Amino acid sequence: MKLNRHLLRTSVVIAATALVLTGCRSSSDEGSGASPGISDEACPEAVNADNGCITLGIISDLTKGPFAPLAVPITDAQKAFWQKVNEDGGVGGYDIDITSNIADAEYNPEIHNRKYQEMRKDVLALGQSLGSSQTLAILDDMKSDDVIAMPASWNSAWEFEDQVLESGANYCFEAMNGVDWAVTNRAVKGEVIAVGYPGDYGGDAAAGVEAAAKANDLDFEKIETPTGQDNQAGAIAAILKAKPALVFVSTGPAEMATIVGGAAAQGFKGTFVGSSPTWNPALLKSAAAPALEAMYFQAGPWAPFGAETPGHEAMRGALGEVTPNDGYTAGWVWSYPLLAALKQADADGGITRESLVKAAKALTEVDYEGMLPPEAGATKGEPAEVAFRSSVVSKVDPTAPTGVSVTQELTTGPTAEGYDFSEPCFSLQ
């Protein structure tokens, strides 16, 4: 009996200690909200001191990777977007904090995964996950955590993932529209070559080029080229040898300029159309600038930085004095679906990771403030029904803020219109 009383006392002390420790951990690690990444306490540097705080994460390519020139303005635009949301009162009684969890993954899937592990307990969702392979590296964990992400990429596979909210036409449809445009407007006949990085980005675009080549009765050839401006001799030689009427490029800006400049310097006179990430306005100062002005066109998911829509104007107003760059445009547009999902989750009874996933799957439209039509944000339904298939084509225009201006507004070409989108154009697995 004496022993039992001693045991009872010890058990009570252990249980009480455990309760206290659990309580301490709960309040410090997860906040007082009902879900990780959401708290009733105000955000650091809150705009609305009475609001709670929703924490979003960003995993980007901010220093060394090939897309850093785009990723930095993408990230800055997203900061400005959510700052504006906070200034407008926040969402459902919460301010949004997107600045506390920004990670540089250097366009490396392994680092991307590591950065996600570091922030997975602290964020409600990812405001940006840059790169297709990179996002794929965290997708399983995102699913087990009920975390949604806005991809800073346009891979066709994202249309088939409920927790990845894509905006605009994917690389595959963009390439189809680019080829269709060139056939109509540049009298392209004969052969088209798709030159791109090996893997998801180049592969997805090449699949679109191949589909459009088939639809337009063009010969098709695919050339994979590595990163690095000094490594493009093989791609240039292949273009000069085949002399295709059209080259569709899916690389970074430096590689694209090297290929276009190198081919033009040796007398190539065909047309180049590039995927959206191939352009950087700094290239207008390069030796390739005359060739780019004469031969290069950019296929893109929406109108560039200087366009006149309410969304573009809101973006420019929120950013203030910046050097125009379409990374800003992308970062701004990509944020609208997350805002729509947050509002929907709040309307459905409260924002948690689970309710956000549920809302993200059921969007019928997104208010892009004119940057894209509302139906471009639809997620409810099969990808073949709701995937947005329209893209713009821009030409080099040194007088435009980002060096390109739209030559064809949002259009769905015949190839994209009739494409059987029952599976991703290029499998990420």
Place this chain on the structure above:
Amino acid sequence: MTDFLQAIVNGFSQGSIYALLALGYVMIYKATHVISFAQPALMVVGGLFAYHFTSELGMPFWIGMLLAIVCGAVVGMLVERIALRPMLGKPVFTLAIITIGVDIVLRIISNRYIGVQSRIVEYPGGNERFSIGDVSISHQRLGLIAVTTVTVAALALFFRYSRTGLAMRATALDQETALAQGIRVGAVFALAWAIAGGLAAIAGTFVAAGNAGIEQTSWIIALKALPAIIIGGLDSVQGAVVGGLAVGIVEALTATFQPDVAPWLGANFSLVAPYALMFVVLLVRPYGLFGTKEVERV
């Protein structure tokens, strides 16, 4: 035939960049018996100086390049004085490792300047071309070849006819004997690094004036000068030039003809071709095409 000649022209111009960088490696190796792994960073730094003088300060291209050469030379001398001179007498392996550290430090500093943008130097004449028949070359590449030719000729004359050049050759042959003859070996080391810095600055300027400018990853270009110095011979000035041009030409010829002649080698074999050439040369001439044979008593 046109394809062949065009590949030779392309390879020759790209090889000129490798030759300039390879000359820098050889200058330092001859003087100090150290392979400097800081050349990639010196190339980037030189290119950034050229960018700053031309694009930021509005100077004409050629003046900007001359100032970049001077600044590159000063950086080279500072590196030698601060990082390497105190380590004189230590094993050359230790000094080579120090140059890796120097490379990292210089690249971190230059990356801060580069930021996320391409730093592009505008070349007068843009992408205008000079053509003979169907073979053409851009004015920028023609300028590169001309500058490389003048530089190599000037270096050859310097070593052959100037007292300082003679002192450098004497130091390369035997440091102790040179010291006994009154040659300031420390000054020779500094001069070797200055010349290497200046040569890297020329290469960096033309990389920055190319189709895509200088980015944070552009330093990798300089690594292709390593097979060039092995092919030419670590201690040979003419070997560096021949090796650099050989790497550029082999790369261009492989890119043009390998997909048809030997498709079984796979895509982008041109990236591997310089190393394959290096392997073959080493099998036949272990000290490179022009390198000095080392005879050791065993």
